[in-house]
Amino acid sequence: xxxxxxxxxxxxxxPGGTGTYLHYLLVGLGWTLATALAAWVIAxxxxxxxxxxxxxxxxxAVRLGNLYVEIFRNVPLIVQMFLWFFVVPELLPEAxxxxxxxxxxxxxxxxxxxxxxxxxxxVRVAEQVRAGINSLPRGQRMAGTAMGLTQAxxxxxxxxxxxxRIILPPLTSEFMNIIKNSSVALTIGLLELTGRARAxxxxxxxxxxxxxxxxxxxxxxxxxxxxxxxxxxxxVRVPGLIAAGAGPQAGH
Amino acid sequence: xxxxxxFDVIQRSLPYLFKEGMVFTLTLTAIAASGGxxxxxxxxxxxxxALKPVSMLAGGYVNLMRSVPLVLVIFWFFFLVPxxxxxxxxxxxxxxxGAFLSAAITFTMFEAAYYCEIMRAGIQSIARxxxxxxxxxxxxxxxxxxxxxxxxxxRNMVPVLLTQTIILFQDTSLVYVISATDFLGAASKVANRDYRLxxxxxxxxxxxFIVSYSLSLLVKRLQDRIAxxx
Numbered sequence: 001x002x003x004x005x006x007x008x009x010x011x012x013x014x015p016g017g018t019g020t021y022l023h024y025l026l027v028g029l030g031w032t033l034a035t036a037l038a039a040w041v042i043a044x045x046x047x048x049x050x051x052x053x054x055x056x057x058x059x060x061a062v063r064l065g066n067l068y069v070e071i072f073r074n075v076p077l078i079v080q081m082f083l084w085f086f087v088v089p090e091l092l093p094e095a096x097x098x099x100x101x102x103x104x105x106x107x108x109x110x111x112x113x114x115x116x117x118x119x120x121x122x123v124r125v126a127e128q129v130r131a132g133i134n135s136l137p138r139g140q141r142m143a144g145t146a147m148g149l150t151q152a153x154x155x156x157x158x159x160x161x162x163x164x165r166i167i168l169p170p171l172t173s174e175f176m177n178i179i180k181n182s183s184v185a186l187t188i189g190l191l192e193l194t195g196r197a198r199a200x201x202x203x204x205x206x207x208x209x210x211x212x213x214x215x216x217x218x219x220x221x222x223x224x225x226x227x228x229x230x231x232x233x234x235x236v237r238v239p240g241l242i243a244a245g246a247g248p249q250a251g252h
Numbered sequence: 253x254x255x256x257x258x259f260d261v262i263q264r265s266l267p268y269l270f271k272e273g274m275v276f277t278l279t280l281t282a283i284a285a286s287g288g289x290x291x292x293x294x295x296x297x298x299x300x301x302a303l304k305p306v307s308m309l310a311g312g313y314v315n316l317m318r319s320v321p322l323v324l325v326i327f328w329f330f331f332l333v334p335x336x337x338x339x340x341x342x343x344x345x346x347x348x349x350g351a352f353l354s355a356a357i358t359f360t361m362f363e364a365a366y367y368c369e370i371m372r373a374g375i376q377s378i379a380r381x382x383x384x385x386x387x388x389x390x391x392x393x394x395x396x397x398x399x400x401x402x403x404x405x406x407r408n409m410v411p412v413l414l415t416q417t418i419i420l421f422q423d424t425s426l427v428y429v430i431s432a433t434d435f436l437g438a439a440s441k442v443a444n445r446d447y448r449l450x451x452x453x454x455x456x457x458x459x460x461f462i463v464s465y466s467l468s469l470l471v472k473r474l475q476d477r478i479a480x481x482x
Binding site for chain 2: 076080083180197222
């Protein structure tokens with residue numbers, strides 16, 4: 001049993017005529033990053049908000065935050081993708097739903113994919129933010145109160161600046177997760193890196209060349225992210241504190 | 253909002269959804285979890301080995317698996333397993349492998365990398381002195397591991413291992429990309445046949461939520477119960 005490797009296929013023109021297969025895959029990487037980055041910005045904002053709220057003394061807000069986290073943590077990502085893509089436009093007012101359904105490709109899948117990934121990841125960010133805040137000594141909060149700060153001021157000037165610096169390492173791995181998870185968007189028709197590797201395999205029949213190329217591109221992307229984040233972690237580290245997160249965690 | 257919502261289609265397809273789909277999902281989860289934990293524990297032992305080549309091999313495997321998306325890994329194995337099968341039995345053509353077997357191998361191999369990291373943390377949580385006392389008593393490596401370290405490591409890590417298994421249960425829905433008939437796959441087939449996507453996908457989400465959420469509550473309870481007071 002032998003597989004005939006044919007690496008030159010990467011330099012052949014893809015059937016769409018936009019360039020070589022390698023170029024085709026790299027454009028896919030562009031879509032992967034565009035999806036992941038846009039979703040990451042929303043996820044950070046939402047996650048920071050929900051995670052912070054869950055550590056406050058406002059009970060109804062804590063309940064609401066817990067509900068949000070439990071809902072989006074216990075439904076598989078691909079099912080959430082389908083909900084955003086197939087179900088949400090149907091439940092919206094008809095004019096808005098039709099407008100969404102008629103968005104030209106690739107935006108018709110890009111927008112739902114970004115929203116889905118953003119909310120899915122915001123839950124995980126929220127957990128990290130909460131763990132980071134809870135890992136700070138209680139005295140910090142008390143000192144804030146003793147100095148006459150309100151709860152909001154304590155968060156703004158004492159708790160959050162420290163918490164965010166502490167949770168940077170676990171957030172790095174969440175960022176790498178969002179890059180990987182963006183591949184699920186291929187199920188709603190977004191031609192990102194994995195989707196394009198799959199398409200290349202169908203056009204050219206060179207299965208393993210396509211998947212090896214995609215794997216290598218993912219590995220290089222990871223390497224760049226890890227190196228960049230390590231530099232950032234070094235510059236914002238809180239002296240005297242070691243990284244704290246949600247501890248040994250299960251993940252994707 | 254629920255006007256025109258056809259609950260009947262769900263009721264009609266319940267036997268198919270659960271007898272075909274859910275059984276597939278649960279069997280796959282059970283196989284991948286047990287295989288993954290065994291293989292993952294071996295990988296963790298390899299990673300902590302004093303022999304450099306052994307620990308580097310295991311570390312390389314784990315890092316590779318953790319750096320690529322699961323969807324891509326599913327595709328990889330879907331096409332790779334027939335070739336490996338042919339190579340094993342010496343056939344000239346790639347052998348035919350069903351979606352279930354392919355998925356079972358994929359998830360076992362993929363999850364092993366994640367279980368490995370959990371077990372590694374578990375093994376490292378055991379005080380070094382325990383290993384030394386094992387050796388001092390004249391036990392060899394396998395005896396020390398099997399009778400002293402691993403039982404405690406498992407106990408410490410049971411909640412995390414179970415949480416990872418809940419995630420595995422959710423992740424098996426990705427076999428959709430190789431058109432397997434798992435719970436989501438079955439629902440999607442009905443949804444497309446009857447053009448009832450809204451009903452079916454909402455139902456799928458609700459079922460996944462109920463199962464995962466109740467399991468996670470059980471894990472939480474277990475965690476409080478078995479926590480060792482130190």
